[in-house]
Amino acid sequence: ETGVTQSPTHLIKTRGQQVTLRCSSQSGHNTVSWYQQALGQGPQFIFQYYREEENGRGNFPPRFSGLQFPNYSSELNVNALELDDSALYLCASSPGGLGETQYFGPGTRLLVL
Amino acid sequence: AQRVTQPEKLLSVFKGAPVELKCNYSYSGSPELFWYVQYSRQRLQLLLRHISRESIKGFTADLNKGETSFHLKKPFAQEEDSAMYYCALRASNTGNQFYFGTGTSLTVIP
Numbered sequence: 555e556t557g558v559t560q561s562p563t564h565l566i567k568t569r570g571q572q573v574t575l576r577c578s579s580q581s582g583h584n585t586v587s588w589y590q591q592a593l594g595q596g597p598q599f600i601f602q603y604y605r606e607e608e609n610g611r612g613n614f615p616p617r618f619s620g621l622q623f624p625n626y627s628s629e630l631n632v633n634a635l636e637l638d639d640s641a642l643y644l645c646a647s648s649p650g651g652l653g654e655t656q657y658f659g660p661g662t663r664l665l666v667l
Numbered sequence: 668a669q670r671v672t673q674p675e676k677l678l679s680v681f682k683g684a685p686v687e688l689k690c691n692y693s694y695s696g697s698p699e700l701f702w703y704v705q706y707s708r709q710r711l712q713l714l715l716r717h718i719s720r721e722s723i724k725g726f727t728a729d730l731n732k733g734e735t736s737f738h739l740k741k742p743f744a745q746e747e748d749s750a751m752y753y754c755a756l757r758a759s760n761t762g763n764q765f766y767f768g769t770g771t772s773l774t775v776i777p
Contacts, residue, residue: 587765596753596767610763644711658711
């Protein structure tokens with residue numbers, strides 16, 4: 555088992571609210587990436603953090619933001635929620651920088667009403 | 668623009684038959700390609716990556732730059748291969764962003 559955990563497992567919010575999703579990487583994993591997976595689609599890259607700094611970002615608006623902490627945990631924050639934000643949110647961690655295998659968490663399913 | 672295409676949403680094969688899951692990509696640089704698998708009720712996990720040139724669970728994938736393809740193959744499908752398979756590309760020229768295909772659901776019929 556990879557040891558990457560995410561919380562909560564499920565979440566229901568209303569349009570316009572803000573949400574924080576959490577991920578706990580394996581100890582020693584300096585890189586964390588966040589993905590959005592809509593129903594029937596593949597994961598879409600939101601951003602990646604390496605040693606607490608963002609070092610890659612996908613085509614998502616600024617209301618999607620993140621943080622990575624020294625204790626290998628990270629957060630995904632989404633402001634001003636929209637109905638289309640309803641999806642499974644995945645985090646994935648890897649030991650180092652480029653070329654490392656990603657280990658995925660089980661995901662947080664967000665429903666925006 | 669970078670893109671990964673998996674033309675088959677669903678694929679069914681009989682046990683013991685060969686299986687090929689198709690993946691095509693669009694990328695201007697030197698691609699790094701991966702296959703990820705998700706078994707029922709499990710999390711997404713790496714199956715193989717093209718730079719490793721290895722066979723995992725009997726699966727292989729060869730990068731064909733001329734055809735911009737990275738098809739996943741196995742000569743004899745097993746029931747435990749039934750899963751969702753995603754092809755992914757890492758684009759080093761856009762901040763190491765990963766691009767995933769929409770996935771192919773493979774069912775191996777006993």
